[in-house]
Amino acid sequence: MRRSVILWIGLAIACVALSAAAAFETRATKLQAIKTVGIVSAIGEEMSLTQAGLTGLGNTGQSVSISAWGLDELIVQQTTKLLSGRFRVQAVSYRRAAFAAIRDSAVAPVNLLRSDPFKELVRSDVAPQGLDAYIVITRARSKLGNGRNVEGVGLAQYRTLLADYGLIHALYEVRVIEGKSFDVIEKRAAAPLDNTGTLRLAGPSGPVDATFDGPASNERLRAAIGDLITRSLPVTLGDMHLIDGQ
Template sequence: MRRRVILGLACAIACVALGAAAAFETRATRLQAIKTVGIVSAIGEEMSLTQAGLIGLGNSGQSVSISAWSLDELIVQQATRLLSGRFRVQPVSYRRAAFAAIRDSAVAPVNLLRSDPFKELVRSDVAPQGLDAYIVITRAKSKLGNGRMVEGVGLAQYRTLLADYGLIHALYEVRVIEGKSFDVIEKRAAAPLDNTGTMRLAGPSGPVDETFEGPASSERLRAAIADLITRSLPVTLGDMHLIDSQ
């Protein structure tokens, strides 16, 4: 009896491994077939201001417009430069607000069985149609401290009995959507750049410096957020096998 159970488990594990290998091979084959891509970015129109920990009780958080920072334009430029070594990148038009309005991340495990909400938007809102694939870059979420969720671009403060901590974040996820079937070939949330900080998020972030206080803080914040994006984007695209790993 015990032997049959062990054999059954071994067969199940083997089937899972074979299925994963087949899925990887299919994904790799579909990525190899891509020649032309368009890039959609919708993460950078607003910045969240979040307080958590002892100062977070009853605080709903705020957001401010940062459309003047042109972060999405920066992302498209950076992604175009990185991807042009392998693909023919063509400019596309789209309603950025429509992509930014989707707040529920399909990358999260709870959403894996749902239809990806960005598929229909690519079909209906992106022009021109007919490219081999579309690279869609949108906000991602992460849990901060006592469980409060933060997403996209933001500035967070977390207070304990002993100290205050602050960090900036640029949380995003990347999808490769096939241009004819509109299937999601690959999707991945950008990983942390390092894990050495006291307060950590599951995505690109960094500690807040005291130089963010004062009249010039907006420009320093913009530069710091842009640095997070510029350093993390090649790593993320490399992890997705869209470019050579950096």
């Protein structure tokens, strides 16, 4: 009986491994077939301001407009530069607000069985149609220290009885959506750049001074967020095998 159970477990593991290998091969084949791509970015129109911790800070999240920062333009520019060695990148038009309005991340495990919400949006809102694939970059979500959710671009202030901490974040996820069937070929959330700080998020983030006066107009904050994006994009696109040599 024990031997039969072991054989059954071994067979199940082998089936899972073969299924994963087949899925990887299919994904790799689809990626190899892509020649032309369009890039959609919708993460940078607003910044969240989050206060959390143990000393009774306000629990109501706030946000400020940072549309003047041009973060989505920066993302499209940097992504185009990174992908142009392998793909022919074509400019596309889209309603950024429509993509930004989708707050529920399809990368999260709870949503894996749902239809990806961005598929139909690419079909209906992006022009021109007919490219081999569309690279869609949108906000991702993570939990801050005490369990509060933060997403996209933001500044988090976390206070304990002994100290204050500040953390900036640029959380995003990347999808490769096939241009004919609109199936999601690949999707991945950007990984942390450095997880050695006191506060940690499951995405690009970094420590800053906990106090800022007028964050939307602070050039130092803008530069720091831009740096997170610029440093994390090559890593994320490389992990997705979208950059030659990765």
